[in-house]
Amino acid sequence: MSAQRRIYLDNAATTPLAPQALEAMLPFFTQEFGNASAVHTWGREAKRAIEAARRQVMRAIGAQQPQEILFTSGGTESDNWAITGTVFAKGKPEECHIITSAIEHHAVLHTCRWLEKLGCRVTYLPVDGYGRVNPADVEKAICPETVLVSVMMANNEVGTVQPIAEIGEICRARKVLLHTDAVQAVGAIPVDVNALQVDLLSLSAHKFHGPKGAGALYVRRGVKLANLLNGGAQERGLRAGTENVPALVGMGKAIEMAAEDQADNAARMTALRQRLIAAVTARVENVRLNGHPTERLPGNVNLSFDGVEGEALLLRLDLAGVAGSSGSACTSGALDPSHVLMALGLTEAQAQGSLRLTLGTDTTEADVDEAADRLAPIVADLRKRRY
Numbered sequence: 339m340s341a342q343r344r345i346y347l348d349n350a351a352t353t354p355l356a357p358q359a360l361e362a363m364l365p366f367f368t369q370e371f372g373n374a375s376a377v378h379t380w381g382r383e384a385k386r387a388i389e390a391a392r393r394q395v396m397r398a399i400g401a402q403q404p405q406e407i408l409f410t411s412g413g414t415e416s417d418n419w420a421i422t423g424t425v426f427a428k429g430k431p432e433e434c435h436i437i438t439s440a441i442e443h444h445a446v447l448h449t450c451r452w453l454e455k456l457g458c459r460v461t462y463l464p465v466d467g468y469g470r471v472n473p474a475d476v477e478k479a480i481c482p483e484t485v486l487v488s489v490m491m492a493n494n495e496v497g498t499v500q501p502i503a504e505i506g507e508i509c510r511a512r513k514v515l516l517h518t519d520a521v522q523a524v525g526a527i528p529v530d531v532n533a534l535q536v537d538l539l540s541l542s543a544h545k546f547h548g549p550k551g552a553g554a555l556y557v558r559r560g561v562k563l564a565n566l567l568n569g570g571a572q573e574r575g576l577r578a579g580t581e582n583v584p585a586l587v588g589m590g591k592a593i594e595m596a597a598e599d600q601a602d603n604a605a606r607m608t609a610l611r612q613r614l615i616a617a618v619t620a621r622v623e624n625v626r627l628n629g630h631p632t633e634r635l636p637g638n639v640n641l642s643f644d645g646v647e648g649e650a651l652l653l654r655l656d657l658a659g660v661a662g663s664s665g666s667a668c669t670s671g672a673l674d675p676s677h678v679l680m681a682l683g684l685t686e687a688q689a690q691g692s693l694r695l696t697l698g699t700d701t702t703e704a705d706v707d708e709a710a711d712r713l714a715p716i717v718a719d720l721r722k723r724r725y
């Protein structure tokens with residue numbers, strides 16, 4: 339077979355680094371190597387660079403003050419810290435209640451499970467068939483012990499966007515803190531901490547063309563958060579350790595560009611998404627779109643193919659030069675159906691037969707058409723083998 343063009347449709351997993359972000363990072367690997375805590379010129383240059391990055395993050399999400407932005411190693415750390423940090427700041431876990439949803443990222447769900455072991459009570463709200471949390475369910479679940487509501491802004495598997503502003507309104511009225519995992523949202527849809535009325539918000543650089551291993555947690559002024567790492571005075575003394583200066587500089591540049599281009603990219607990617615859905619449904623029978631038809635991330639397509647095993651489909655697609663992702667996670671050799679798809683009410687077989695294709699800022703119409711062309715015969719072949 340002749341060498342074929344490779345098509346990357348797994349941008350929800352990670353995105354390529356923007357060349358401009360790389361360029362901004364490079365000097366901080368070489369001549370600008372100072373420790374940002376040092377008082378000499380090298381140190382002050384590094385400090386100036388990370389504080390500029392902090393303001394870039396602040397502006398991109400509509401925060402008011404640079405101190406509201408705490409740097410982390412990524413989305414997982416931000417999610418962990420938002421949840422454990424609010425619980426530990428309130429006091430004893432056994433006196434705390436948290437409300438979250440059944441379709442959160444494992445960085446949130448496993449943190450909640452861990453806190454349950456420490457005596458914390460957690461309510462996992464159900465979602466509707468499209469993956470939406472009902473704000474009325476949040477309201478009903480709030481009790482005097484509730485210290486935090488954590489609902490993601492947009493789901494990483496099915497792309498469903500949650501009514502965070504409505505949930506924020508409820509939380510504010512009931513004086514309960516609201517955290518949102520906005521890792522998939524930044525750069526894809528408008529993210530403004532005041533419009534959303536959130537108190538804490540997680541983001542991760544590598545999901546918006548920044549480097550891996552860098553992220554941030556927005557913490558609204560006045561919100562008490564327990565410290566994460568003990569040591570030096572970095573990050574207001576809440577997260578000690580010498581900063582990863584190049585990564586933070588790269589994140590700053592990437593989020594500035596992502597916020598600037600958000601509306602244009604969203605319009606273009608929504609059109610491409612609809613084109614991909616139409617192309618696949620025109621070529622393949624018995625396909626269902628998982629997630630909400632319109633309240634979804636511009637670049638997310640999640641499909642279930644009857645009678646097809648998602649993992650097999652994924653491997654065959656990879657051989658055909660198309661990178662996607664399946665709704666099943668391989669744990670200890672067994673394929674567990676996605677907790678997200680199960681919460682949406684899919685059968686185990688439907689959940690196992692799912693494929694996620696996530697578009698990026700470089701995805702073209704030709705990529706989308708070509709991916710559908712390569713996908714259709716593979717689905718047909720897998721179905722033939724099965725029956």
Ligand SMILES: *Cc1c(COP(=O)(O)O)cnc(C)c1O
Nearest residue numbers: 412413414443445494521522542
């Ligand atoms: C990728 C992702 C995370 C984890 O972020 P990392 O920076 O990879 O740790 C958390 N939540 C969501 C919704 C994600 O998509």
